[in-house]
Amino acid sequence: MNSNRRIPAACYPCIFEQLHSLARVAGLDEGGGKMLFEHSMRQLLATHGEGLVVQHIIRSATDRAIALSGKGVDSDPYGAIKKQSNDIARQFAGEFRNKIRCSSEPLRDAVKIAAAGNIIDFGARPHGSLDIEMELSSIDERSFGRFDFAEFSMRLKLAGKLLYICDNAGEIVFDRLFIEEIRRSNPGLEVTCAVRALPIINDAVLADAHDAGLFDVAEVVSSGSVYPGTLLSETSDEFRGLFDNADVIISKGQGNFETLLDVADERLFFILRIKCDQMATLSGVAKGELVLMQGS
Structure with missing residues (x-):
């Protein structure tokens, strides 16, 4: 321990x-x-x-x-729910993609959509208490309590390798839109997405990434993490190599924030919605607000 x-x-x-x-x-x-x-x-x-x-x-x-x-060790309790989350998110993807493409500041809007998509989190909200369609339809009403965008965009322009640590199914549909814009503005950038190694809550695994089309915009790997978060000491050698060699690391969601905050790495940028009092205390951002926060 x-x-x-x-x-x-x-x-x-x-x-x-x-x-x-x-x-x-x-x-x-x-x-x-x-x-x-x-x-x-x-x-x-x-x-x-x-x-x-x-x-x-x-x-x-x-x-x-x-x-x-009694369903076997390979069973995914949230499998059907994750598929439904991806399906619902896809209903909004076209609208949000157009919003990004027509924006005068497309990267800024893509960050906001990716951050707001973090509401699809059954680790912070029990299944059945979350109206995904209602939450997604009100994305424009969400505000950032912390927005380290200037440093993020500057580092992204200079980066050769980006590691994108994913969080939940459904949310990864909006991660795809964000990555599309990142690659459009940084054509030579190598982008690798990391998902969980085993099913846990509604966190995305490789099958969910396939379903969301994430493989169309990035290389996708398992982080080796079996947790709803990223404990570096308990990830794969491949993932730790990607982490060490990345120029920019995007960490999505509360579980990754909780487990990576102490890494204190300036290459890290946490993107999430603050969903509980404990996370509000750790981040210094009010509950319910969005965060783009550089690690330090």
């Missing part, structure tokens, strides 16, 4: 909401749901949340839920 890691008390209610959502999505009956909760509660009680991050609890719970469901 890493002694510097700990789960704040403020994160416990969100963990329990996530367990409730996971039990429902995995199709567990009341008995299975209780066993899932007991599994994670034992883990928290045994460690007092020390030496762990939330992502460890959610990975362990997902493995337990899959086992309890």
Whole structure:
């Protein structure tokens, strides 16, 4: 265990909401749901949340839920939901692509669309509580509480290699639009997208990236991460090589923000929507606002 890691008390209610959502999505009956909760509660009680991050609890719970469901180790509890998220996002993609192309500042608008798309997050909001179509139709109403755009655009112009660490299915449809604009304005740029190695919540894996057409605009690899985040020490050698050699690194979403914030690397740019009080405290940005934040 890493002694510097700990789960704040403020994160416990969100963990329990996530367990409730996971039990429902995995199709567990009341008995299975209780066993899932007991599994994670034992883990928290045994460690007092020390030496762990939330992502460890959610990975362990997902493995337990899959086992309890009897559907096999390769099952993806959120698979159908992720496909639906991609399908809904595609309904808006044409409109947003035109908005970017007709903009006087296309890269700025592409950043905003990519950031606003981060609302499609069942790690921060339980499945069933999120109206994706309503959220996407109100993207223009979202504002940035932190917008390090000048530094981002300058570094992008000078970059030869971009590593784009993806977050959720559905959201990756808008990541594709963002990458299209990045490549249009930087034709020689090498772009690699990284997705999760195994299904976890609604985070994108290779199959979701195929479905969203991400392979059409970038090389796509597995990061080796089995968590809803990126713990560098627990990623693949290939991914760490890409991370080390990138000129610019885009980190999408809350899970990646939580797990990479301490890296303190100026090549890193976090793009997300602040969804909880804990993230508001860490970022210094009000809950509900968007963020383009350079690591430091």
